[in-house]
Amino acid sequence: MPRKATEAAATKTAAKKTSTRRTKKATEPIVLTWGDIATRAYYIHLEEGGDAQENWMRAERELAPA
Secondary structure, eight states: OOOOHHHHHHHHHHHHOOOOOOOOOOOOOOOOOHHHHHHHHHHHHHHHOOOHHHHHHHHHHHHSOO
């Protein structure tokens, strides 16, 4: 029995697919700005209150790249 046109087309496209290997790309280093740290310190203050300088130091620790 002859194949339908859509079945034949589906078979051809499935055969053409090739697997691609993902490689790890070089990423740019994360640069923290004053605004990033200030925003995080502000949200720490809203959540828990506390000393502004302690909140700032905690924000820097949380946002620093590991």
